[in-house]
Each structure stands twice: as structure tokens, then as C-alpha cells.
Amino acid sequence: MEVIKSNKNTKIKEWIKLKAAKGRKKARQYMIEGEHLVEEAINHHADIDKVVVTDEKLDQYRSLLFPYESDMVVVNDSVMKSLCETQANQGIAAIINMPDRSSEVKEFDGKVLLVDAVQDPGNLGTIIRTADAAGFSAVVLGEGTVDLYNDKVLRSMQGSNYHLPIVHANLVEWITTYQEKGLPVFAAALDEQAKDYQVIAGIENQAIIVGNEGQGINPDILSITKNKIMIPIYGEAESLNVSIAASLLMYKAQEKKG
Structure with a gap:
């Protein structure tokens, strides 16, 4: 677990760049926010690089994030607000590695x-x-x-x-x-x-x-x-x-x- 308290932290600066398509393309990562989306990513085995949670919400989400404790970053509310697009964030986000979605023609049943x-x-x-x-x-x-x-x-x-x-x-x-x-x-x-x-x-x-x-x-x-x-x-x-x-x-x- 890592604790970050400043928006000037290098990791935070890099994650803020994920708000733009150019930043996502370069890093081959994207960010999701909110309990539901993070839970969906966890349940369906998305390639999660880091989970980010506010110190205020850590106890609330601890059981959900337990498997990712070594990849957890705890931030204050100010840092979380700088990362999130929504005004009223839920104090939880995740950085996900993009899968390869390019594909040759493939037949799908259905x-x-x-x-x-x-x-x-x-x-x-x-x-x-x-x-x-x-x-x-x-x-x-x-x-x-x-x-x-x-x-x-x-x-x-x-x-x-x-x-x-x-x-x-x-x-x-x-x-x-x-x-x-x-x-x-x-x-x-x-x-x-x-x-x-x-x-x-x-x-x-x-x-x-x-x-x-x-x-x-x-x-x-x-x-x-x-x-x-x-x-x-x-x-x-x-x-x-x-x-x-x-x-x-x-x-x-x-x-x-x-």
C-alpha cells in the first residue's frame, strides 16, 4: 500500500493525463471511477494496475480491495478530486491496462x-x-x-x-x-x-x-x-x-x- 498526499506526485500527474485520449493511448491505460465500475473490473478480472481510494473511504472499501492491497494507493480527497471527472466522486478509482482490441475478422456465434x-x-x-x-x-x-x-x-x-x-x-x-x-x-x-x-x-x-x-x-x-x-x-x-x-x-x- 502506498500513500500519496500531493497532486504534484509523479504518479498522480501521469494518471491525470489519462483523462485525455492522447494520454490513454500513450500509456495504454485508462481510469475508471466509482464503486460499481471498480467492482465490475475486479469481478471480471480486468488487468488492474492500481486501485486508488481516499483515506476516508478505506475502511468502507477494504473488503472489496483486499486482493489488491499491494497495488493500492491511498490518497486524500483533494488528490482524488484531481483524478476524477465527476463532481461527487465515491472515493474509489482504478487504473486499468488496456487489452488488445484489434482483431482480424472473426466469426462469433450469435x-x-x-x-x-x-x-x-x-x-x-x-x-x-x-x-x-x-x-x-x-x-x-x-x-x-x-x-x-x-x-x-x-x-x-x-x-x-x-x-x-x-x-x-x-x-x-x-x-x-x-x-x-x-x-x-x-x-x-x-x-x-x-x-x-x-x-x-x-x-x-x-x-x-x-x-x-x-x-x-x-x-x-x-x-x-x-x-x-x-x-x-x-x-x-x-x-x-x-x-x-x-x-x-x-x-x-x-x-x-x-
Whole structure:
């Protein structure tokens, strides 16, 4: 156990850099805060480098953090506030080593969600959390998608990143390979050729693509995808929020044909 009482400590300065994508990329680490996320990381055997707890909360979290006592850093409230993004932190955080999420095309049994350039952190976090809840086998993040370890993404996922595979990959390669193997791939698009999204219900193995909030799915990706689907809009809204659309599609995919 180590005790740090100053924001000027070298370790604290390095951990503060993890708030920015550049700092996370360089260190190959990210930080989570709050009891729930730390507990999820521990329970699912994330590669934890350090756990950080305030002296005030040490007794409260001692049983949770007992296996990591040798990797524990105790700080005062001022230091914890400098590390955390939230105003009312819970006095607990962890520094996690990033896993390798790059991946060649891989077949997952079941259903896979492909995410093309979704840029809002809250949207991406909600999409991944919903994929977890809906029982999807994996989420594949394409080029231009917001950093998975952005603080808002982490808080929106609520630990779902520890529950299912999430990989960074070239979506064109995945779509091409899946279709060559006869696996259906469906792109959500406002397209004249798009079918009602009901058609995806009951298909055991499939991939679904959702796209950028403003531009939708990249035309290069859309052009190679054989199946287009759409969710009908009955009012005057131009489109649905991408996280809402993804949620509807994923739960529809899990329905039995009837």
C-alpha cells in the first residue's frame, strides 16, 4: 500500500493525463471511477494496475480491495478530486491496462453489432450496454468511432465492456467476409431498397450495422452491404437517435419469428 498526499506526485500527474485520449493511448491505460465500475473490473478480472481510494473511504472499501492491497494507493480527497471527472466522486478509482482490441475478422456465434463512426460518448456507451443486455455476442467498432475509454463512454457502459468482446476493426473486411460465408449482414439506412426491420427477427447468426449520428453509415460500407433495413417513423422526426435505433434493432433481432 502506498500513500500519496500531493497532486504534484509523479504518479498522480501521469494518471491525470489519462483523462485525455492522447494520454490513454500513450500509456495504454485508462481510469475508471466509482464503486460499481471498480467492482465490475475486479469481478471480471480486468488487468488492474492500481486501485486508488481516499483515506476516508478505506475502511468502507477494504473488503472489496483486499486482493489488491499491494497495488493500492491511498490518497486524500483533494488528490482524488484531481483524478476524477465527476463532481461527487465515491472515493474509489482504478487504473486499468488496456487489452488488445484489434482483431482480424472473426466469426462469433450469435449476433454481432457493427458500429460505424458513432461519435457521441453517451450514444456509444448506451449502445454497448444495450448489446450486453440484449445478449449480443460482440460489438465491432469501426474507424471514426469515439474512444471506447472516454470517461462518458465508460460511465454509460456501466461495466458492460467487461461482459462481451469489443474489438476495433475494418468494417469493410468484416462485412465482406461475413457475406462471403453466407452470414446475413443488415445495414440500418433510410434507403428506398430498405426493408422493414421486422425481417431480422429470428435469424440466429447475423450482423447489424449502425452509423454516424449525422451522416449515417459510410457510403463505402453501405454499398457493399446486401441487406438494408429501416425502422418506420410515424411522426415528423427525420430520424431516430442512433442508440435508440440500435436498441430497437438488437431486441428485434432476438425476437422469434412469429
